[in-house]
Amino acid sequence: MINYEKLKASREGFGIGIVKAALENKNILALSADLSESLKLEEFKNRFPERYIEVGVAEQNLAAVGAGLALEGKIPFITSFASFSPSINWGQIRVSICYNNANVKIASSHAGITTGEDGATHQALEDIAITRVLPKMNVIVPADATEAEKATIETSKTKNPTYLRLGREKFPQVTEESEFRIGKANILKKGSDLTLIACGNMVFQALKASEILEKKGIEVEVINNHTIKPLDSKTILQSAKKTGTIFTVEEHQTAGGMGSAVAEAISGEGIHLEIIGVEDKFGQSGSASELLEKYGLSANKIVERIIKHKKLIQNV
Amino acid sequence: MKNDYLKEKARKVRIEAIDMIYTAGSGHPGGSLGVADLLTYLYYNVLKTNASKPSWNGRDRFILSNGHVCPALYAVLAEKGFFKKDRLKTLRKMNGLQGHPERGSLPGIETSAGPLGLGLGISCGMALKAKMDGEKHHIYCMMSDGEQDEGVTWEAAMFAAKNKLDNLTAIIDRNKIQLSGPTEKIMPLENLKEKYEAFNWNVIEIKGHDFNEMKKIKTRKKGKPTLIIANTIPGKGVSFMEGKFEWHGKAPNKSERDQAIKELNKQ
Ligand SMILES: Cc1ncc(C[n+]2csc(CCOP(=O)(O)OP(=O)(O)O)c2C)c(N)n1
Ligand SMILES: [Mg+2]
Numbered sequence: 226m227i228n229y230e231k232l233k234a235s236r237e238g239f240g241i242g243i244v245k246a247a248l249e250n251k252n253i254l255a256l257s258a259d260l261s262e263s264l265k266l267e268e269f270k271n272r273f274p275e276r277y278i279e280v281g282v283a284e285q286n287l288a289a290v291g292a293g294l295a296l297e298g299k300i301p302f303i304t305s306f307a308s309f310s311p312s313i314n315w316g317q318i319r320v321s322i323c324y325n326n327a328n329v330k331i332a333s334s335h336a337g338i339t340t341g342e343d344g345a346t347h348q349a350l351e352d353i354a355i356t357r358v359l360p361k362m363n364v365i366v367p368a369d370a371t372e373a374e375k376a377t378i379e380t381s382k383t384k385n386p387t388y389l390r391l392g393r394e395k396f397p398q399v400t401e402e403s404e405f406r407i408g409k410a411n412i413l414k415k416g417s418d419l420t421l422i423a424c425g426n427m428v429f430q431a432l433k434a435s436e437i438l439e440k441k442g443i444e445v446e447v448i449n450n451h452t453i454k455p456l457d458s459k460t461i462l463q464s465a466k467k468t469g470t471i472f473t474v475e476e477h478q479t480a481g482g483m484g485s486a487v488a489e490a491i492s493g494e495g496i497h498l499e500i501i502g503v504e505d506k507f508g509q510s511g512s513a514s515e516l517l518e519k520y521g522l523s524a525n526k527i528v529e530r531i532i533k534h535k536k537l538i539q540n541v
Numbered sequence: 542m543k544n545d546y547l548k549e550k551a552r553k554v555r556i557e558a559i560d561m562i563y564t565a566g567s568g569h570p571g572g573s574l575g576v577a578d579l580l581t582y583l584y585y586n587v588l589k590t591n592a593s594k595p596s597w598n599g600r601d602r603f604i605l606s607n608g609h610v611c612p613a614l615y616a617v618l619a620e621k622g623f624f625k626k627d628r629l630k631t632l633r634k635m636n637g638l639q640g641h642p643e644r645g646s647l648p649g650i651e652t653s654a655g656p657l658g659l660g661l662g663i664s665c666g667m668a669l670k671a672k673m674d675g676e677k678h679h680i681y682c683m684m685s686d687g688e689q690d691e692g693v694t695w696e697a698a699m700f701a702a703k704n705k706l707d708n709l710t711a712i713i714d715r716n717k718i719q720l721s722g723p724t725e726k727i728m729p730l731e732n733l734k735e736k737y738e739a740f741n742w743n744v745i746e747i748k749g750h751d752f753n754e755m756k757k758i759k760t761r762k763k764g765k766p767t768l769i770i771a772n773t774i775p776g777k778g779v780s781f782m783e784g785k786f787e788w789h790g791k792a793p794n795k796s797e798r799d800q801a802i803k804e805l806n807k808q
Binding site: 257259260261262279280281282283284285286308309313342343344345346347509510511512515516519 | 565566567568608632633634635636637638639640641643653654655656657658687688690691692719720721727728
C-alpha cells in the first residue's frame, strides 16, 4: 500500500493533472503569480503558451482576474503558495469567486509545516480553515502526487469554486490503488479498535502509525479524507460507530481544519474524538522530517498519542 | 566610514551570505548579494542604531520588506555586533536563524517579513506614529522591485504622500529580476520613477553599488516621502550569478560555493 519506491510531491501530480485536463478541455487556463516553477507548470506553459497567464506577484489580482475569466466561461486554475493564496486574497475569493459562484480552481502549493526551511511565513497552517468556511467552496487535500493528479482532473470537471491544497515535499505514494471521487473518503485499511482520519501528507504518516500499532495489537482503521468539503460524513460515521473513537491528523492548526470539520459532523453521536495538528503555534525553519517530529505529526508521535489514550481508557 | 572600509565590510557580508546559503542548502543569493552594498552603507553611514541597546526608542527603524534577502541583513547585523557571528551558520536550521525574518527572534529585526508587499505599509504606520508623538527618528524601508507588483505597495505609497511622511525613506532594490524572470517580462514596472512621482513622492535614482552616490540616501524633502531607486546587479560580486534570475532562490553547490568565495576573496 505504501510505495516507498516512488517519492513525489503532490504539487508534481498537479503539474501532470492540469496538462491532462487541459488536453480534454480547451477552456482550462493556468494563472501564475510568479511561482510557475514551484507549481510545476513548466509543461503546461510549453504546451499551451496561449492559455498560460502570468499576473506577477499580485495574489489579489490573481483571484480577481480568475473570477472574471470564470464568469465569462473559462476554467482558470489560479496558482501560488498556500500562505499567500488563499490568505492575502481571501476577500477576493469570498466575494468575487464564491459569492459570484465563479468556477475558479485555487491550486496552492507549500501547504503545511513540511514546507520546511523557508520558515513560518511560508508554512500555511490556516488555509483549510479559511477556505472551508466559505459557502460554495469545495476543499480538497490530496494525499500524494498520484491523488493530486486525479483530483486536478476531477476538479476541472466540476463547476464549483475549489481549493486544492498541495505540498512541496516528496513522500511515498499511498493512493495508487485508490479510486478518487470528490466527496468520497477512502478507507485505506480496515480496523476495529480506532478510526484514524488523515488528509494530505499525513495519510502516509497515519498508515505508518497503523503498522506500528498493529504490532502492538491495536487495529486501526485508516481513512484518507481527501475531501474536507463536501465532507463524507457517512463513511466517517459508519467507521466511528464501529470503533467508537476517532483520531484526526492534519498538517494544519487544530482550530478550524479537517479535524474541526469531522467534529462538526460527529457532534452529538457519542464518539470520542482527538484532533492532532499544530496547536495554535506558528512554524519555524527546519527540515520537513524534523518539523513533523517537533510539531507532533510524525508516525511515531501519532502512535504515542494513541497509546496514551488507550492507557487512559484502560485505567478508567 | 570611508569607502575602502565599506567595501571591505560589504565583501565580508557577501562571503557570509554565500556561506550561510550554501550551508543551509537553500535561500536567495541573487538579492542578498545585490543589496550587500546598500545594507552596509545604511548600517555604517546612515542609520542611528545601537547594537548594545537594540530597542532604544531613538533608533532609526530599518524595515526589510523583501524578507528573502535576510542573509545579507543577518550578516550586517552580526558584523555590527547585534549578535555573535557563529549564529549565522544556523540559517534555516531547526532552532536557528529563520529563513525569513521573525521579529523577536534576533536583536535588530524590526518586523517579520516574507510575504512580499508588507513592509511599506508597516513603515507608514511607524512613520505616522513618530509624527504623532513628535519623535525625531527616521524610518527606512527596503523593498524589492518584485514587490512593486503587489497592490498593497501602492496603497501604502498613496498613504505616505497623503500624510506627508517626510520621515520615511523607501529604497527599492531595482535589480530588474524577480523569481521567474526579468521584471519587465513578468510584470513591467517602467517608468517606476515617474509612477512614484505621480504618487507625490520625492524620487532619486542612484547606482546601487556606488558608495559616493549612496550619500543621496539622506536627501529629504519637506512634506514628501522620499524614494531611492537603487539600480543594482543581482548576484553582484559573483560572476556567474550576476544578472541571472535563475539565482533568485537557489543555493550554490560545493563547487559553485568554492568558486564564489574564491572570486569574493580576490575583491
Ligand atoms: C506575497 C508573496 N507572493 C509570492 C512570494 C514568492 N516570492 C518570493 S521572492 C519572489 C520574487 C520577487 O521578486 P524580487 O523580490 O524582486 O526578487 P529578487 O530580485 O530579490 O530575486 C516571489 C514571487 C512571496 N514571498 N510573497
Ligand atoms: Mg528583484
